[in-house]
Amino acid sequence: MAALLRGCRNILLKWNKHVNPTLVSTRSMASKTPVGFIGLGNMGSPMAKNLLKNGYPIIATDVFPESCKELRDLGAQVVDSPAEVAEKADRIFTMLPSSPNVIEVYTGPSGILKKVKKGTLLIDSSTIDPAVSKEMALAAEKMGAVFMDAPVSGGVGAASLAKLTFMVGGAKEEYNAAQELLTCMGANVIYCGQVGTGQAAKICNNMLLAIGMIGTAETMNLGIRLGLDPKLLAKILNMSSGRCWSSDTYNPVPGVMEGVPSANNYQGGFGTTLMAKDLGLAQNTATNTKTPIPLGSLAHQIYRVMGSRGYANKDFSSVFQFLREEEGQ
Amino acid sequence: MAALLRGCRNILLKWNKHVNPTLVSTRSMASKTPVGFIGLGNMGSPMAKNLLKNGYPIIATDVFPESCKELRDLGAQVVDSPAEVAEKADRIFTMLPSSPNVIEVYTGPSGILKKVKKGTLLIDSSTIDPAVSKEMALAAEKMGAVFMDAPVSGGVGAASLAKLTFMVGGAKEEYNAAQELLTCMGANVIYCGQVGTGQAAKICNNMLLAIGMIGTAETMNLGIRLGLDPKLLAKILNMSSGRCWSSDTYNPVPGVMEGVPSANNYQGGFGTTLMAKDLGLAQNTATNTKTPIPLGSLAHQIYRVMGSRGYANKDFSSVFQFLREEEGQ
Amino acid sequence: MAALLRGCRNILLKWNKHVNPTLVSTRSMASKTPVGFIGLGNMGSPMAKNLLKNGYPIIATDVFPESCKELRDLGAQVVDSPAEVAEKADRIFTMLPSSPNVIEVYTGPSGILKKVKKGTLLIDSSTIDPAVSKEMALAAEKMGAVFMDAPVSGGVGAASLAKLTFMVGGAKEEYNAAQELLTCMGANVIYCGQVGTGQAAKICNNMLLAIGMIGTAETMNLGIRLGLDPKLLAKILNMSSGRCWSSDTYNPVPGVMEGVPSANNYQGGFGTTLMAKDLGLAQNTATNTKTPIPLGSLAHQIYRVMGSRGYANKDFSSVFQFLREEEGQ
Amino acid sequence: MAALLRGCRNILLKWNKHVNPTLVSTRSMASKTPVGFIGLGNMGSPMAKNLLKNGYPIIATDVFPESCKELRDLGAQVVDSPAEVAEKADRIFTMLPSSPNVIEVYTGPSGILKKVKKGTLLIDSSTIDPAVSKEMALAAEKMGAVFMDAPVSGGVGAASLAKLTFMVGGAKEEYNAAQELLTCMGANVIYCGQVGTGQAAKICNNMLLAIGMIGTAETMNLGIRLGLDPKLLAKILNMSSGRCWSSDTYNPVPGVMEGVPSANNYQGGFGTTLMAKDLGLAQNTATNTKTPIPLGSLAHQIYRVMGSRGYANKDFSSVFQFLREEEGQ
Known part of the structure; x- marks a missing residue:
């Protein structure tokens, strides 16, 4: 039904697809329908x-009005609440820090669903519990709207360069309408399945990433202790079955690679606090589905302890430093 | 000194290198000096x-005389003890199941070192504790011989096809003499550093491999429970930061890849018992060097429990099955 | 305010306290105000x-009407819904399997809060997430009612013998009114603090219990492998710093103690599924409060795996059997 | 045979046992045969x-001659080597830091076994790998001597007050001769079985102790975060199934108990480095016997990391502090 209601728009979109993209980008804004955007943080x-x-x-809003200043200067219309965004746009993005914020922005007293129009497409790019995504989808459906989850991988740099990867969950028939907008912000858009599977894919990837990173850190540390040169060890692992993204692309040992956080005192990159948050989501979904994740759980605990021991703001590859003997011992 | 003593041989070897290899292989055996081989098991x-x-x-021996039969039929001379091998060969390989066997074969009452000639090159391809490799090297040095560790990666298939990878530790100046023989048996020969570093590299790789495999298994299981298609999830991981050898080359989920043990009820491959053994070595070296390996330790424990719960002879990727809910629950 | 509204009742209660208990128990029911009870399962x-x-x-109800039969025969009034209980009783117990059931019974369409009278005392003895207890308390407060959490320790046997331990969270000034009823069902009633702290105490105890049990199981197993007699080892631990409830009161090794599940093929007792549930609650509260619980997390994962490997219905001390080498290996 | 050779002495010992102990202690030293003591450290x-x-x-020696000064002043005869001790005493204690020291003192070039007299009783109170104890016992047996392992629990204070607990492994028929001396130094002497079982009992106890301590620390931390008063939580645990030595006798939370290291900034007590050492022994024996110890392994890793993060010299109950959120976060 929602698909039906958006039928007219979708026809236009399909038509747009065949237009020369250079022409499209030089057209006046007035020729495209406005898009809502809620949550104007770093991402x-x-x-x-x-x-x-x-x-x-763009029709934008944020709980911190100052966050909207730059976008207003660029021509966006800034409004006071998610509800007001919902009155003015029929495709709305949300990009929020965590599940409670998403619940508030969608179902709170001045939330999107208080004013959402039938047929509106709601795309949440926050990284949250897939169970919350499903709840929001149900709540949206009751109002005649369509909810999709589309969390991203890639950090602030990728966001600026429109190089994000989107993992999308939701009704297949709405995917095209979402994809059109997502490709403006990302280099890869992957359709994952029903609502919540975008979150699931994101969470799964980051859990395996954390396991690989800690595993690489302890392996490199052990090898160095056993007399191996770190660059040589990394080379051996990378041509063998120990190979992983953390060993060949983002090695946590200072001096092994250039251009990664380990080469810059673990500044920048993906902070341990964010990794701990994603592992918390992985743990929650695993607990709720009664799925054993022994290494994922331990990785979660390690990043939790790191957060308490002064590593909160360092890149998550700093686990190498955390596990290492202190200087002078 | 040992290098000096083997000087003459090395000169011959270098000369041989420039000979047309086809010619070499058709020459009579008498033109090459014999090589000792102790331990004629599957590898x-x-x-x-x-x-x-x-x-x-080849001058060969094994504690189980019947193991030598095939090799004798092919023309090898079979003798009764490691000591006897040492009397007849000045380059000797050992390929044994574990540290105690290596200690026995080298330093036991009829061991190599009882009869070893000065300048003999001893190459141990067993996977053992690098501390034992160092002990053997010291004991060999006292007898004027040279010991190198050269454990392999790759299984029985790679051994048959001469596609093994050798990780070699030992004196740099002896490496050429070893390499000449190792390239007859392997596709890659990597010099890792001082004695014991070959073992170290092998152990490190396998520890990270075990972590990556269990991590992949629990991630895939979690994703499936959350509604993701396993093939799609594997594809997403493999194009993202969760990528590792276990996800992209040896996926543990039946149906995701062909030609891997998970496609064949976890038959063949690398058994959980062997992985548990290698993780035990990793744990020992980590304990002895006071290196924390939280995920490596847990991986070790998981393979230990699997060994007790009926998975001893399955490929180590069967951890996916171990973690999974039983049918009917 | 709620306290004020119940003032009259409290005065009566205090008076009752000084009455000879034998007399009380022989008085007609009519002299006491009815108590609601929702959830008539095993406990x-x-x-x-x-x-x-x-x-x-007693005014009782359960989603499974047949659960109420026995109580009806004993004179309880059975009604159709929690809302109906709320109409007829101003002190109501709930004893339900998990958080979603509690949410439904309190805030669902025919839930308690739909009909609750001002000043009603609501006591939830379910073991659930303390965050849900706090939510229910807030929802009850909005209706002028008072919510307390009072989870129990002790199983079905203790419930029958009125030997349960209650850990109570809620407003101190309501504690007496609760205590009067709780002492009819339990031997120990402990006031823990604000709403949710009863759950917190229960969850904390069971997490440490699980850690102690698995720790005892692996310690006993290791000792036996090292040649120690299990009874002697238990005796040594129990007079030393390794002592814990699982070693001295509920030893998991068959033959060490009598009258415990390990003496009876791990029948009865506290099932691994229930323990996994409580550890899931511990994990959730730890994740939500960003508290590292490395051993608690691993204990959770171990009981999860056991649930998948055929131990779901055995007592949680069967972890000894799970960790042990299979017969014949 | 060794027992036979010491027969005469044993008869005297048995006779001594019936002598009024007050009389014994006032007798001149000359009436007792000298005892050797090797290793005069803190214990x-x-x-x-x-x-x-x-x-x-006492005939004493130590690698650090200055360690012997105090004992010499008290009348002990200080000699230069373990071999010399063995020449002069037929009951000898060793109390050394680790397995390699024990191997050196027994089997080194100036070790005990170089000069040991037939029938000598050798008692090792070091905490070491039980496999090494067995090796030493075999080596001693070849020389006609008897080796027993008798590691202690209790720290420097208990050593001074003769309140140690000894866990003794070795031939039952030699136990009396050992016991006579051990009771001079300890309050409890427990016969555990064959050689190595004393070590096994010690290692098992300390592994379960470490698990209980970390478990208590994370449980108390979680409870506090959930709003529970730490003293109240400790009280609840101690009357419930979460009870353990670390919760009721050595609570790691400052303010809960007096007279324990947590009340004194984790000074004194049993250092994390020593605990890490014992857990390393537990891990080694578990690996060698293929015994899974998931929580013991993780406890080992946690104490390893603590050793690298500045907790090396604090009491092992400081794990509470390690896991806790830093001030100001």
């Missing part, structure tokens, strides 16, 4: 800018 | 055969 | 019976 | 003093 702000660049008028 | 037997194929006369 | 049923025995008229 | 020194106090002449 949301560059994402919204990329929609603007692609010619979509 | 040692095809390795020794590859030396024979390359024209090296 | 709820004997608990409600003990209230009946102590002269409290 | 060995007070132990040897207690033997002196009980009238046993």
Whole structure:
């Protein structure tokens, strides 16, 4: 039904697809329907800018009004609440820190669903519990709207360069309408299945990433203790069955690779606090589905302890430093 | 000194290198000095055969005389003890199940070192504790011999096809003499550093491999429970930061890849018992060097429990099955 | 305010306290105000019976009407919904399997809060997430009612014998009114603090219990492998710093103690599924409060795996059997 | 045979046992045969003093001659090597830091076994790998001597007050001769079985102790985060199934108990480095016997990391502090 209601728009979209993209990007904003954007933090702000660049008028809001200043200067219309965004746009993105924020923005007293129009497409790019995504989808469905989860991988840099990867969960028949906008902000858009599977894919990837990173850190540390040169060890692992992204692309040992956080005192990158948050989501979904995740659980605990021991703001590859003997011992 | 003593041989070897290899292989065995081979099990037997194929006369022994039958039929001389091998060969390979066997074969009452000639090159391809490798090297040095550790990666198939990878630790100046023989049995020969570093590299790789495999298994299981298609999830991981050898080359979930043990009820491959053994070595070296290996330790424990719960003879990727809910629950 | 509204009742209660208990128990039911009881499962049923025995008229309900039969025969009034219970009683117990059931019974369409009278005391003896207890307390407060959490320790046997331990969280000034009823069903009633702390105490105890049990199981197994007699080892631990409840009161090794599940093929007792549930609650609260619980997490994972490997219905001390080498290996 | 050779001495011992102990202690030293003592560190020194106090002449040695000064002043004869001790005493104690020291003192070039007399009783109170104890016992047996392992529990204070607990492994028929001396230094002497079982009992106890301590620390931390008063939580655990030595006798939370290291900034007590060492022994024996110890392994890793993060010299109950959120976060 929602699909039906958006039928007219979808026809236009399909038509747009065959238009010369260069022409499209030089058209006036007025020719595209406005897109709502709620949550203009480190990630949301560059994402919204990329929609603007692609010619979509933006209706934006954030709990911190100052976050909206830059976007307003670029021509976005800033409003006071998610409900107001819902009155003015029929495709709305949300990019929020955690599940409670998403629940508030969708179902709170001045939330999207208080004013959402039938047929509106709601795309949540926050990383949250897939169970919450499913709840939001049900709540949206009751109002005649459609909810999709589309969490991202890639950090602030990828967001600025429109190089994010989106993992999308939701009704297949709405996917095209979402994809059109997502490709303005990302390099890869992957359809994962029903609502919540975008979150599931994101959570799964980051859990395996954390396991691989800690595993690489302890393996490199052990090898160095046993007399191996770190660069040589990394080379051996990378041509053997120990190979993983953390060993060959993001090695945690200072001096092994350039251009990664370990080469820069673990500044920048993906902070241990964010990794601990994603592992907390993995743990919650595993607990709720009664799925054993022994290494994922332990990885979660290790990042939790690191957060308490002064590593909260360092890149998650700093686990190498955490496990290492202190200087002078 | 040992290098000096073997000087003459090395000169011959270098000369041989420039000879047309086809010619070499058709020459009579008498033109090459014999090579000793101790330990003719599943791995040692095809390795020794590859030396024979390359024209090296073989002097062999094994605690189980019947293991030597095939090699004798192919022309190897079978003798009664490691000491006797040491009397007749000045380059000797050992390929044995574990540290105690290596200690016995080298330093036991009829061990190699009882009769070893000065300048003999001893190459141990067993996977053992690097501390034992160092002990053997010291004991060999006292007798004027040279010890190198050269454990392999790759299983029985790779051994038969001379496609093993050797990780070699020992004196750099002896490496050429070893390499000449190792290239008859393997596709890759990597010099890792001082004695024991070959073992270290092997142990490190297998520890990270075990972590990656269990991590992949629990991640895939979690994703499936959350509604993701296993093939799609594997594809997403493999294009993202969760990528590892276990996800992209040896996926543990039946139906995701062909030609891997998970596609064949976890038959063949690398058994959980062998993985538990290697993780035990990793744990021992970590304990002895006071290195924390939280995920490596837990991986070790998981393979230990699997060994007790009926998975001893299955490929180590069967951890996916171990973690999974039983049918009917 | 709620306290004020119940003032009259509290005065009566205090008066009752000085009455000869023998007399009280022989008085007609009519002299006591009725108590509501929702959830008549294995635990709820004997608990409600003990209230009946102590002269409290019971208004009962359960989603499975047949669960109420026995209590009806003993004189309880059985009604159709939690809302109906709320109409007829101003002190109500709930004893339910998990958080979602509690949410439904309190806030669902025919839930308690739909009909609750101002000043009603609501006591939830379910073991659930303390965050849900706090939510229920807030929801109850909005209706002018008072919510307390009072989870139990002790199993079905203790419930029948009125030997349960209650850990109570909630407003101190309501504690007396609760205690009067709780002492009819339990031997120990402990006031823990604000709402949710009863659950917190229960969860904390069971997490440490699980850690102690698995620790005892692996320690006993290791000792036996090292040649120690299990009874002697238990005796040594119990007089030393390794002592814990699982070693001295509930030893998991068959033959060490009598009258415990390990003496009876791990029948009866506290099932691994229930332990996994409580550890899931511990994990959730730890994740939500960003508290590292490395051993608690691993204990959770171990009981999860056991649930998948055929130990779901055995007592949680069967972890000894799970860790042990299979017969014949 | 060894027993036979010591027959005469044993008869005297049995006779001594019936003598009024007050009389014995006032007798001149000359009436007792001298006892050797090797290793006069923090533990060995007070132990040897207690033997002196009980009238046993002491023949002592230590790799650090200055360690012997105090004992010499008290009348002990200090010699240069373990071999020399063996020439002069037929009952010899060793109290050394680790397995390699024990191997050196027994089998080294100037070790005990170089000069040991037939029938000598060798008692090793070091905490080491039981496999090494067995090796030493075999080596001693070849020389006609008898080896027993008798590791202690209790720290320097207990050593000074002769309140140690000894766990003794070795031939039952030699136990009496050992017991006579051990009771001079300890309050409890427990016969555990064959050689190595004393070590096994010690290692098992300390592994379960470490598990209980970390478990208690994380449970208390979680409870506090959930709003429970730490003293109240400790009280609840101690009357429930979560009870263990670490919760009721050595609580790791500052303010809960007096007279324990947690009340004194984790000074004194049993250092994390020592605990990590014992857990390393537990891990080694478990690996060698293929016994899964999931929680013991993780406890080992946690104490390893603590050793690298500045907790090396704090009491092992400081794991509470390690797991806790830093101030100001």
